Amino acid sequence: MSPIVTLIASFLLLIALSVPIAFAIGLASIITIWQLDIPLTSVVNQMFASINSFPLLAVPFFLLLGRLMNDGGITDRLLRFADSTVGHIRGGLGHINVMVSMMFASLSGSAAADTASVGAVLIPAMKKAGYPSPFAVALTAASSVLGGIIPPSILMVIYGAFGNVSVGALFLGGVVPGLLIGLAQMGYAYSVARRLNLQAESEFSLRQVARTGLVAAPPMILPIVVLGGITAGVFTATEAASVAVLVGLLLAVVFYRAIRLRALPGILAESVIAYSLPMFAVAAAGIMGWLISYLGIADEVARFILSVTDARIGIMLMIMAFMLIIGTVLSPVTAVIIFLPIIQSICVAADINQIHMALIVILSLTLGLVTPPYGICLLIASQIGEVSTPRAFVAILPLIGLVMLIILAGILIPDLFLILPQTIMPEAFGGR
Amino acid sequence: MRRLNNLIETLFLLVSGTLFAVFITTILYQVLARNYLKISVAWSDEVAMACFIWSVFLGAAVALRRRSHYVIEMLPPRFAITNRALRLFGGLACLPLIYVLVVHGQILTDMGWGRRSVSLGTPMAYVFMAMPIAGVAMALFSLEVLHEDVRALIGRPASPSTTAEESTCS
Amino acid sequence: QKLRLATVVSAPHPWVDAAEAFKAEVEEATDQRITVDIFPGGQLGNDQTVVDEIRIGTTDMIIGGVQNIAPYVQDFEIFSLNYLFDDMDAFRAATAPDSAVFAHFAEEMESTGTGLKLLALTGGGTRNLSTNTGPVTEPSDLDDVKMRITGSQLDAKMWQAVGALTTSLPWTEIYTGMQTGVIGAFESTISGFYSSRLYEVAPYHAKTEHQVMMSHFSIGERSFSRLSEEDQAIVLAAARRAGELGTEKGVEYDAALIDTLKEQGVTVTEVDKQAFIDASVPLHDEYAAERGVSDLLTLIREL
Ligand code: NA
Ligand code: NA
Numbered sequence: 001m002s003p004i005v006t007l008i009a010s011f012l013l014l015i016a017l018s019v020p021i022a023f024a025i026g027l028a029s030i031i032t033i034w035q036l037d038i039p040l041t042s043v044v045n046q047m048f049a050s051i052n053s054f055p056l057l058a059v060p061f062f063l064l065l066g067r068l069m070n071d072g073g074i075t076d077r078l079l080r081f082a083d084s085t086v087g088h089i090r091g092g093l094g095h096i097n098v099m100v101s102m103m104f105a106s107l108s109g110s111a112a113a114d115t116a117s118v119g120a121v122l123i124p125a126m127k128k129a130g131y132p133s134p135f136a137v138a139l140t141a142a143s144s145v146l147g148g149i150i151p152p153s154i155l156m157v158i159y160g161a162f163g164n165v166s167v168g169a170l171f172l173g174g175v176v177p178g179l180l181i182g183l184a185q186m187g188y189a190y191s192v193a194r195r196l197n198l199q200a201e202s203e204f205s206l207r208q209v210a211r212t213g214l215v216a217a218p219p220m221i222l223p224i225v226v227l228g229g230i231t232a233g234v235f236t237a238t239e240a241a242s243v244a245v246l247v248g249l250l251l252a253v254v255f256y257r258a259i260r261l262r263a264l265p266g267i268l269a270e271s272v273i274a275y276s277l278p279m280f281a282v283a284a285a286g287i288m289g290w291l292i293s294y295l296g297i298a299d300e301v302a303r304f305i306l307s308v309t310d311a312r313i314g315i316m317l318m319i320m321a322f323m324l325i326i327g328t329v330l331s332p333v334t335a336v337i338i339f340l341p342i343i344q345s346i347c348v349a350a351d352i353n354q355i356h357m358a359l360i361v362i363l364s365l366t367l368g369l370v371t372p373p374y375g376i377c378l379l380i381a382s383q384i385g386e387v388s389t390p391r392a393f394v395a396i397l398p399l400i401g402l403v404m405l406i407i408l409a410g411i412l413i414p415d416l417f418l419i420l421p422q423t424i425m426p427e428a429f430g431g432r
Numbered sequence: 433m434r435r436l437n438n439l440i441e442t443l444f445l446l447v448s449g450t451l452f453a454v455f456i457t458t459i460l461y462q463v464l465a466r467n468y469l470k471i472s473v474a475w476s477d478e479v480a481m482a483c484f485i486w487s488v489f490l491g492a493a494v495a496l497r498r499r500s501h502y503v504i505e506m507l508p509p510r511f512a513i514t515n516r517a518l519r520l521f522g523g524l525a526c527l528p529l530i531y532v533l534v535v536h537g538q539i540l541t542d543m544g545w546g547r548r549s550v551s552l553g554t555p556m557a558y559v560f561m562a563m564p565i566a567g568v569a570m571a572l573f574s575l576e577v578l579h580e581d582v583r584a585l586i587g588r589p590a591s592p593s594t595t596a597e598e599s600t601c602s
Numbered sequence: 603q604k605l606r607l608a609t610v611v612s613a614p615h616p617w618v619d620a621a622e623a624f625k626a627e628v629e630e631a632t633d634q635r636i637t638v639d640i641f642p643g644g645q646l647g648n649d650q651t652v653v654d655e656i657r658i659g660t661t662d663m664i665i666g667g668v669q670n671i672a673p674y675v676q677d678f679e680i681f682s683l684n685y686l687f688d689d690m691d692a693f694r695a696a697t698a699p700d701s702a703v704f705a706h707f708a709e710e711m712e713s714t715g716t717g718l719k720l721l722a723l724t725g726g727g728t729r730n731l732s733t734n735t736g737p738v739t740e741p742s743d744l745d746d747v748k749m750r751i752t753g754s755q756l757d758a759k760m761w762q763a764v765g766a767l768t769t770s771l772p773w774t775e776i777y778t779g780m781q782t783g784v785i786g787a788f789e790s791t792i793s794g795f796y797s798s799r800l801y802e803v804a805p806y807h808a809k810t811e812h813q814v815m816m817s818h819f820s821i822g823e824r825s826f827s828r829l830s831e832e833d834q835a836i837v838l839a840a841a842r843r844a845g846e847l848g849t850e851k852g853v854e855y856d857a858a859l860i861d862t863l864k865e866q867g868v869t870v871t872e873v874d875k876q877a878f879i880d881a882s883v884p885l886h887d888e889y890a891a892e893r894g895v896s897d898l899l900t901l902i903r904e905l
Contacts, residue, residue: 018518019525020501022492026529041536041543041658043529044563048485048540049651054477054772057459057484060452160777160799168802235463235784242459269449276448276491277500283488284529293645294606294660340643379502389502466748466769474751474758474770543657546716547650548673551753551770556673 004297007032007288021379025284029291043287050286051279054238060275061241062117065248067271069121072252072259081209081216088204093129094139094189097122101143102150102182115144115377116384123385130198134395137385141370141377141392142399143185148332148366150178155332155362159340165354172421173359177406184402218251277383278376289335302342306349315350316357316411319343320364324404327368328375335365356410359417363407370396437497437576440569444494448487455483474551482549482559489566496526497573513585520581526574533567603833605638605825607663608652612643615793616726616855617665617817620848624819627840632833638663657717662825664718665848667726668816669754674716677707680895682756684812684882686902690853693814695905697723697849699842702901711820718820721838722845726815727852731808731873732795733787734780738808740874741765741881750776750788756889760812761789764881773798780804791815792856792863801868808871809860810878815852819845 001009011028015021026043033040089095100118119140126136148155156170235243252259259267305318326335339361347357369377372393382392410417462476495501503522509515541564544557607624609617618640625638646652646661649670655661672678680686687693696703699722708720731738735747741764749766751757758768766787771779773794779785780803788804789812795801819841826834864870890899 014525017521017525018503018515019522020503022501023522023526023529026532027525030528030532038660039536039658040532041539042655042660043532044537044540044560045651045654045658046647047563048560049647051485051488052481054481054775057455057480060484060487061456061459064452064456166799166802168799235467239459239463242456243463245456246460265446265449268452269445272445272448272452272487272491273495273498273500276488277495277502279488280492280495281502290647293641296639383502462769466767474753474755474768477753477770540654543654546674546714547654548676549753550673551755 001035003032003036004292004295006035007291007295011288022281022284025281025288029284029287032291042290046287046290047283050289051283056279056282058238058241059116059278060271061238061245063120063275064268064271065117065120065241065245067120067267067274068245068248068252068259071263071267072248073256077212077216081212084205084208084212090198091186091190091193093122093126093131094193095186097126097139098143098182098185098189101140101146102178115141115380118144119381119384123381127385130196131192132196132395133385133387134391135192137378137381137387137392138396138399139185139189140385141375141381142396142403143182144377144381145366145369145403146178146182148369149174149181149363153362155336155366156358159336159358159362165358166421169355169421170358170362173355173417174362175420176417177359177363177410180406180409181403184406185399188399188402218255274383278380281376281379301339302346305346310350312350312352313411315346315352316360319346319357320360320407320411323361323364324367324371327365328371332362332365332368335368336361353414353418355421356414356418360407360411363403363410367400367403370400433572433576433579437572440572441494441497444490444569448490448494451483451487451490455480455487458483478549478551478554485559486562489562490569493566493569493573496570497577499577516581516585520578520585523574523578523581526570530567530570530574533563534571535564537561537563537567603636603829605636605662605821605837606641606646606660607638607665608641608644608646608655608661609665610644610649610652611793612797614855615797616724616848616851618642619851620724620819620844621665623847624840624844627843628836631836631840636829636833636837653716653718656820656822656825659822659824661822663721663819663821665724665819666817668723668818669752671716671718671818671820674718675707675710675714676893677710677895677898678816678818679754679756679893680889680898680902681813681816682754682760683886683889684760684810685879686886687814687905690814692905693725693816694849696902697725697816697845699845701905703898703905706898706901707818712823717823719823719826720818720820721841722819724817724819724845724847725849725852726817727791727793728811728856729789729791729813729815730795731787731789731810731812732800732804733806733808734804735786735806737806737869737871738787738810738873739871740877744787747786748784750779750785759885759889760882763885764878776800777803792859796859796863801863801866805867806869806871807863808873810873811875812878812882817848819848 007028010031011024014024014027019027029043030040033042097118100122119137123133123136123140126139127133147153153171153174156174159165160170253261253264301322305315305322308318309315323335323339326339343357343361344354346352347354369375372378372389378389378392378396382389385392415422458476458480462473462480465473465476492501537560541557541560544560545555547556548554549556549559605628607621609615609621611617613619621638621640621642625640628636628638641661646655649664649666650673652661652664652666653671653674656664668678668681672682687696695701698704704720704723707723711718711720731744733744733747736743738744744761745765747766749761749768750771751761751768753770758770761768769785771785776785776788776790777798777800780788780800788800789810790800795804795807801807821837821841826837829837860870886899887896890896
């Protein structure tokens, strides 16, 4: 049996047998390494290497922030305000969820952080408002992938840096698909609310808006601090997350006095458990990513794709399908770094625009964030919503379908995604 | 056994919570230093990353005892016996990675004495060490979890293990 | 026998050219007895991860910047000193396989027990300074400019000496950092500046030429000792020729890239180099004394 078959078959089998995902990735890799007859020390070396990454620090910060906002009574105040403003619209909380993610997306660049922070607030709220838990989890996870699509996006920066493609053009190219996905998800949230016949809870009252708004005003400095700080160049996204934690802490402990100082150590310790789960899975996935590179599987895929068809649309569809599959086991960043040389050589061979291809690849890979077995956003959201991953996956399928339709539209009508970067940054398209 | 594990869990929570506090403070200091104190800090990334990595492995060990690692459940709860058997199998399947964390984590740690961090020049062994140490704890926790699973499978459930959790995180 | 060669960059880059020349020569000279698999673009991980993989025994060879091997062999850190070499000829003399400098590092690599063997030293292009705060021609243009550096304390000192306010950021955060103003300056190879499209956010490029990227071409001791004596000689000779090629390709690429950058609208400035040198040289002696590498510094100065 070839090592790659061993790797994938044993991984799928172990997952099916309910082995914890991180340990299933680990064991499948151990079996493959054992078959290759190379030292097992690589396992620990790669586990270390994949979590030894500074941007990952934002995840614990936003998880803790969500926790502080909940325990500190900030969430309740924000939601009362949100309720008084859009609560009279059917599906209001669903709209807020998507809207917040779109705004968050234009702030951070990390989808996992969005899931953690928005999810910690809105999943419990949506459950309370009568949405089924799996739907609340699914909508939160699906909308948070906007973090990698609406600029700025960590993934796009890395794609641009490694792939010699204009990051500015990629950012501009992410705007239209990002907006389309957001609108589609809001439409879906509306239709679910209608089907469930969720009644609007409150009636609109300007006085109510003003009253809840006043109470909720202090936490509003959070997004202002984060957005203002990043755009003014005071700090990076990771640093902004730490400042947000400080502000959240001051609000919860000093301003609202909802959390006692004595309770803080416990909250910190429990937050560590909460972030160690996704991060340990990232560590394990790193082993598999390294094995895939090590075995040279990427080159085989390129040869295979070019042997099947040389039509542009056909190739792009195949790459989309391949990225959707790869995205289920690899984080988008790893996948981009591994497969970029192959993607780009295919682009040259088939005369496909690099920016067009980059956007298709990025959109397809980000869907991997919400698909099992290793969809970190879905895992985090399920964790927050206390829903099993399969149930959350069933609920998210229609939302995934919507995104896939938008990707397909982008493949068939290149101008849909490219018109913005092509108009504003024509130089990025010249000569390549 | 359980008493030892309780002790380890409490210790790990204490240490990892402290590490979390340290790396939040470090990053905040980095922002403060660069923008307001106008001094350059080179060590902050390294300290923050080391605390982060340690806390991830310690936290992952405690999560193993609490059975919180992500699992995909294929069968509905009514297949009780099959599910109990799968649970036992899942616990056993964790052992190879735990073995690698302990044994090869130790090998990597030994190698790490010769690799120094870029900024502070500290041996990376101090960071790599998190893996074998968490691995040993995972092994101890696994024994406890497996013991419970075996008893559940043969129909003699041990006294509920939730007591361990209550005693440490109230 | 198969040799896996990893490098963190992608073509076009002098290191990739060196790797490919090495592959061609070895495969031909050994009649395909030895084949070389090149893994460019950091496919097998960053330099330190790869070095550990070589020590573990899964990967055989690496071409990379010496600052990433300095965590294992501290003496390499000396190449992070700005203006260590007077000119390209001094650099060529240092990297020559029969030079005392090369011998020192080959010996150091062996005696520190890293498990790696130094095959050749090579170049990876010139390092320059880029900003978005305005053109830089003298050190005072950098006063209070927030500058991105790697985590190394030495880098920090070197740039603080010319007035910059240094901060460490990962390479991948430079683009957004420059865009938002977290930083206003950074230094990099010309090829890194071009290939990561950093000129989109840094319209000013100052030819400080403060470093020629000292790079190493190394093999795992275990992988090397597995080869027959005859093959070891072939590998050694091919690596040395590849090293020389890498240095020359670096010079060639840099010249072409500077022209391309100008075409892209980047303002390329010449700097008052002596002013930068004067600010840096005192740090050479200070550093050498502190680390006990004064002999090595003398060795390099005598080239
Ligand atoms: Na974003
Ligand atoms: Na959301």
